[in-house]
Amino acid sequence: MDEFRFIDRSDSNAEKYTLRQKLFHTQEVQPLWVADMDIATPECVIHAVQKRLLHPILGYEIMSDSAYEAQIEWVREHHGFTIQREWLSYSPSVVASIGCAIRAFSEEGDEVIVMDPVYPPFYGMVRDNNRSLLLHPLKQDNTGIYRFNIERLRTQITPKTKLLLLCSPHNPIGRVWSRDELLALGELCLEHGIVIISDEIHSDIVFAPHAHIPIASLSLELLNNTVTLIGPGKTFNMAGFSISTVCIASDELRALYEKEAHRVHFGDGAALSHVAFETAYTEGGGWHKKLLAHLNANAQLIETWVAEHPVIQCRIPEATYLAWLDCRALGLSDRELREFFVQKAGLGLSPGLSFGKEGSGFMRLNFAVSSSVLMDALDQLDKALND
Numbered sequence: 001m002d003e004f005r006f007i008d009r010s011d012s013n014a015e016k017y018t019l020r021q022k023l024f025h026t027q028e029v030q031p032l033w034v035a036d037m038d039i040a041t042p043e044c045v046i047h048a049v050q051k052r053l054l055h056p057i058l059g060y061e062i063m064s065d066s067a068y069e070a071q072i073e074w075v076r077e078h079h080g081f082t083i084q085r086e087w088l089s090y091s092p093s094v095v096a097s098i099g100c101a102i103r104a105f106s107e108e109g110d111e112v113i114v115m116d117p118v119y120p121p122f123y124g125m126v127r128d129n130n131r132s133l134l135l136h137p138l139k140q141d142n143t144g145i146y147r148f149n150i151e152r153l154r155t156q157i158t159p160k161t162k163l164l165l166l167c168s169p170h171n172p173i174g175r176v177w178s179r180d181e182l183l184a185l186g187e188l189c190l191e192h193g194i195v196i197i198s199d200e201i202h203s204d205i206v207f208a209p210h211a212h213i214p215i216a217s218l219s220l221e222l223l224n225n226t227v228t229l230i231g232p233g234k235t236f237n238m239a240g241f242s243i244s245t246v247c248i249a250s251d252e253l254r255a256l257y258e259k260e261a262h263r264v265h266f267g268d269g270a271a272l273s274h275v276a277f278e279t280a281y282t283e284g285g286g287w288h289k290k291l292l293a294h295l296n297a298n299a300q301l302i303e304t305w306v307a308e309h310p311v312i313q314c315r316i317p318e319a320t321y322l323a324w325l326d327c328r329a330l331g332l333s334d335r336e337l338r339e340f341f342v343q344k345a346g347l348g349l350s351p352g353l354s355f356g357k358e359g360s361g362f363m364r365l366n367f368a369v370s371s372s373v374l375m376d377a378l379d380q381l382d383k384a385l386n387d
């Protein structure tokens with residue numbers, strides 16, 4: 001039976017610790033930034049990898065059909081989306097796939113729609129591939145829910161707009177886009193011949209009653225106009241295996257994408273990652289349920305804390321283990337805010353501004369830690385505020 005365990009990672013090579021000095025100029029912060037978890041990868045995955053190591057050769061291997069089928073079954077069961085085997089290909093990284101897709105479906109100088117705030121590599125992939133950012137601001141409505149504005153977006157589109165980079169669910173704001181929102185966005189893209197790249201890496205960390213809807217599952221037209229990026233990295237805390245998939249139903253788009261993937265020689269992945277991937281999707285279901293229950297309980301702790309500290313606002317995320325803290329009422333500049341968290345509260349969070357202009361005045365807190373670590377962090381913040 002899969003145990004659910006919290007691990008002290010301070011003596012491992014975990015990025016959240018090793019980059020502390022560089023990012024926060026001190027080791028004396030509780031790191032709650034990079035989006036991975038302090039929760040052990042499911043034991044079934046570790047055991048399967050250990051078993052594979054009994055065979056002493058780790059040469060080149062092909063990702064097997066049974067591994068792809070395991071993911072297909074997971075997506076069908078959890079998101080009601082039926083993927084065909086030939087639509088899928090291996091990728092070592094969702095971000096790398098975004099880069100490939102940008103090159104495959106647009107030319108230098110073309111525009112790519114990116115919603116601000118968003119996961120920082122979205123900006124980097126567009127700029128580094130010499131495309132232009134078409135920034136669309138996400139704004140909170142009067143209930144605090146972030147929304148895009150479809151009419152405004154319509155006016156922003158030009159003949160050079162070729163791609164939409166969608167984050168679904170959305171990091172850092174924790175939105176699960178509704179069917180109506182996705183349909184509106186999808187129809188706009190179809191009208192203007194804009195290909196959708198949908199990063200759905202967070203699609204398994206969704207809290208009821210919200211439910212993730214793959215945009216490609218909404219209609220045949222959208223299926224044929226979308227590149228969906230999915231993987232077990234967030235779901236099972238196994239980003240270190242560098243394995244994800246790219247799902248493209250359209251033969252035409254898939255051929256263009258594959259040409260780019262060959263140019264950078266994505267290959268077919270690593271033996272241990274294949275085993276981890278297949279095992280996670282076939283045997284990790286029970287662990288995943290426990291994970292969601294734990295994350296939900298931590299989200300409640302944050303909700304209670306925020307209710308007692310109105311100077312910091314936070315709408316509990318519909319998805320992701322990332323809390324988007326609205327600290328604007330503190331009246332600090334972004335630099336002061338960052339210093340306050342590091343120096344006064346001893347907390348290493350992701351500054352909102354790193355997610356784009358709309359993130360000014362916010363901080364992103366990763367709550368995929370034990371409840372005691374989270375409570376200590378909130379106590380530290382409480383003390384810093386009282387000082």
Ligand SMILES: Cc1ncc(COP(=O)(O)O)c(C=O)c1O
Nearest residue numbers: 035093094095096119171199201
């Ligand atoms: C939205 C989003 N996409 C992609 C990634 C990273 O994916 P990969 O490690 O497969 O490149 C992250 C990691 O935080 C993310 O939040």
